[in-house]
Amino acid sequence: MTNAMELYQMLPKTNCKKCGKTSCMAFAVALMAHELTPEDCPPLKEEPKYKENYEKISGLFKPSEGATETGLIVHEDLCFGCGNCVVACPPNVANDPYGVGSGNAPTNPNKLVLTVEDGVVKAQNLGECRRFGKNKILCNGCIVTCPVEAIEFV
Amino acid sequence: MEKNYYVCTGCGMLCDDIEVEAEKNIVNKVYTACRVGVAHMKEGTDNAVFRVGDKPVDEATAVSEAVAILKNAKNPLIFGLGTSSNEAQKLAIELAKKTSATLDDPSSFRLGSLVEALLQNRFKTCTLDDVRNKADVTIYWGTNPSDSHPRHLSKHSYFPRGKEKQRGWEEERTAIAIDVRKSHTAKICGNYFFEIPPGGDAEFIDALIAALSGKLPKTSYNFPPKRILELANILKGAKFGVVFVGLGLVYSLENLEPLFRLMDALNEKANFHLIPMVGYSNTRGFNENLFEETGYVNSVKFEDGAVKHGPEYSIVESLKAKTVDAALIIGYDPFSSLPRSIAKNLLEIPVISLNPFETLTSRNAKVYINTAVGGVESGGTATRMDGVKVDFKPVVETKRLSDEAVLKKIMEAL
Ligand code: SF4
Ligand code: SF4
Ligand code: SF4
Ligand code: SF4
Numbered sequence: 001m002t003n004a005m006e007l008y009q010m011l012p013k014t015n016c017k018k019c020g021k022t023s024c025m026a027f028a029v030a031l032m033a034h035e036l037t038p039e040d041c042p043p044l045k046e047e048p049k050y051k052e053n054y055e056k057i058s059g060l061f062k063p064s065e066g067a068t069e070t071g072l073i074v075h076e077d078l079c080f081g082c083g084n085c086v087v088a089c090p091p092n093v094a095n096d097p098y099g100v101g102s103g104n105a106p107t108n109p110n111k112l113v114l115t116v117e118d119g120v121v122k123a124q125n126l127g128e129c130r131r132f133g134k135n136k137i138l139c140n141g142c143i144v145t146c147p148v149e150a151i152e153f154v
Numbered sequence: 155m156e157k158n159y160y161v162c163t164g165c166g167m168l169c170d171d172i173e174v175e176a177e178k179n180i181v182n183k184v185y186t187a188c189r190v191g192v193a194h195m196k197e198g199t200d201n202a203v204f205r206v207g208d209k210p211v212d213e214a215t216a217v218s219e220a221v222a223i224l225k226n227a228k229n230p231l232i233f234g235l236g237t238s239s240n241e242a243q244k245l246a247i248e249l250a251k252k253t254s255a256t257l258d259d260p261s262s263f264r265l266g267s268l269v270e271a272l273l274q275n276r277f278k279t280c281t282l283d284d285v286r287n288k289a290d291v292t293i294y295w296g297t298n299p300s301d302s303h304p305r306h307l308s309k310h311s312y313f314p315r316g317k318e319k320q321r322g323w324e325e326e327r328t329a330i331a332i333d334v335r336k337s338h339t340a341k342i343c344g345n346y347f348f349e350i351p352p353g354g355d356a357e358f359i360d361a362l363i364a365a366l367s368g369k370l371p372k373t374s375y376n377f378p379p380k381r382i383l384e385l386a387n388i389l390k391g392a393k394f395g396v397v398f399v400g401l402g403l404v405y406s407l408e409n410l411e412p413l414f415r416l417m418d419a420l421n422e423k424a425n426f427h428l429i430p431m432v433g434y435s436n437t438r439g440f441n442e443n444l445f446e447e448t449g450y451v452n453s454v455k456f457e458d459g460a461v462k463h464g465p466e467y468s469i470v471e472s473l474k475a476k477t478v479d480a481a482l483i484i485g486y487d488p489f490s491s492l493p494r495s496i497a498k499n500l501l502e503i504p505v506i507s508l509n510p511f512e513t514l515t516s517r518n519a520k521v522y523i524n525t526a527v528g529g530v531e532s533g534g535t536a537t538r539m540d541g542v543k544v545d546f547k548p549v550v551e552t553k554r555l556s557d558e559a560v561l562k563k564i565m566e567a568l
Contacts, residue, residue, distance in 0.1 A: 079189075080188060080189040080190070080304055081188040081189045081191075081192065081304065082188055082300060082304040082305060082307065082308055083186070083188065083304075083305050083308035083309065084307055084308045084313055084342070086308065087308040087309075087313040087314050088308075088313050088322075093315065097315060101314070101315050102286070102314045102315050102316065103286060103305075103308055103309040103310060103313065103314030103315075104186075104309070105157070105159065105171035105172070105173060105185065105186040106185075107157075115185070115186075116185070116186055116188070117183065117184075117185055118184055118185075118192050119184065119187060119188055119189030119190075119191065119192035120189070145313065145342065147300045147338035147341055147342055148338065
């Protein structure tokens with residue numbers, strides 16, 4: 001993965017503020033945090049001379065296969081669906097307190113990060129994961145509660 | 155939107171929040187169940203098999219052959235029923251009375267003594283829902299629910315928020331494992347894992363009782379007294395404590411006396427409940443149904459309207475002594491779980507096997523009736539490990555008969 005500096009190097013570096021940020025560097029930081037997307041910089045998106053960089057940056061941020069946006073990997077062969085991680089995951093509890101937060105089936109899986117399907121945990125809605133976004137923290141709820149180390153962050 | 159939940163009968167937890175996608179009588183997807191539960195939910199098959207000797211027969215022939223065996227027997231053994239519905243179990247009790255049978259279930263070599271003591275009110279107990287709503291200290295003793303009852307910690311005993319436990323497991327709950335090895339459950343308990351040597355449970359109990367009353371805890375295996383005192387301190391502070399007792403503890407004790415003493419000592423200082431870690435979906439049901447009828451939870455013999463009870467009426471002892479002259483084995487495979495030297499005596503008597511699956515027992519049976527998988531292909535009620543009654547309904551249809559239906563037919567024909 002890249003860092004903000006590398007992203008900055010690929011931006012127009014004009015600090016035109018059209019993205020709503022005060023500088024291209026601030027925009028790069030916002031990109032890193034998944035707060036904004038490459039499309040939010042109008043010059044980058046529209047001007048032909050930035051085409052190559054736009055595609056490159058977009059490529060970096062295209063939603064990746066599976067659960068790699070936050071680096072979360074489920075070792076499906078190890079997981080046996082105990083649901084510990086599902087019930088312990090803080091955003092799961094906040095978004096579905098009486099469903100998964102209380103140990104039960106999800107009442108509304110739409111905003112849940114972890115659910116169990118066919119006996120194996122499934123990661124989705126990673127935007128809700130605490131390791132993601134502007135205020136990200138090194139949450140390890142799903143790691144310490146797993147008896148078999150089936151969840152890992154890379 | 156009202157959800158259509160099923161009950162998983164994969165273990166004694168009877169999880170009641172399972173969603174299933176099925177098409178053309180085949181279960182494609184199962185939500186929220188653990189891997190064990192998913193495998194169980196997908197076990198259904200459409201075909202029914204009836205066999206007498208090696209020959210496939212029709213239902214009526216199989217039933218009448220079973221009836222003939224039971225009629226000819228002086229002391230048939232009826233055994234199994236751990237995964238049968240309460241309704242089927244009650245019929246089996248009736249059948250046992252009618253045929254003067256010896257009636258037993260796997261609890262006679264598992265947790266039967268513990269459940270019996272519980273039904274005699276010798277322990278304070280509570281439901282798993284109480285555990286979720288109130289428990290602040292849980293002890294897993296000689297049990298590893300992470301493997302045997304995979305959703306135990308997540309659905310009830312450790313991780314979920316409950317009515318009086320809103321702040322979560324990190325702040326409001328302490329989970330303790332006492333076991334002879336670092337199981338998956340022990341791993342979750344982290345620093346609160348107490349590893350004792352095999353057979354060291356009774357001594358550990360005495361040391362803990364000593365520590366609870368402020369005495370120096372001693373064990374012959376030199377368990378660090380400081381750690382036992384630490385443990386005692388946590389337990390003393392429990393507002394709602396639960397001890398989950400597994401086979402590891404029961405097998406290690408000669409009798410339940412140490413456990414009675416421990417629970418009394420805990421309840422002098424704090425508030426503690428005991429829940430047996432019953433394995434099969436409805437073993438607790440069998441124990442309760444038989445207890446209601448006879449005052450015993452297993453190992454009984456009916457004779458002329460009277461009931462006798464004792465270890466000699468357990469499957470192990472009655473096969474060993476060859477006192478039974480036929481056997482009706484329901485949902486169980488003694489060949490895979492009893493010592494060969496005992497199970498082999500089944501080869502000398504006519505056996506009727508009722509089982510959804512081919513097993514060594516069914517292959518060696520005189521009559522084999524391939525029954526429906528309870529909770530997947532047939533419905534009824536079962537009793538959860540904590541004594542709560544749970545209704546379950548079938549997920550898919552099948553031509554196979556439920557245990558209940560087969561027992562009913564046998565009863566009618568007798
Ligand atoms: S819109 Fe693009 S070029 Fe303008 S400040 Fe933002 S990032 Fe820089
Ligand atoms: S890291 Fe935290 S928020 Fe993210 S999935 Fe795991 S428990 Fe949930
Ligand atoms: S990832 Fe681990 S904690 Fe989560 S369901 Fe699977 S085995 Fe359980
Ligand atoms: S814990 Fe037991 S009852 Fe619950 S889903 Fe798993 S096998 Fe089924």
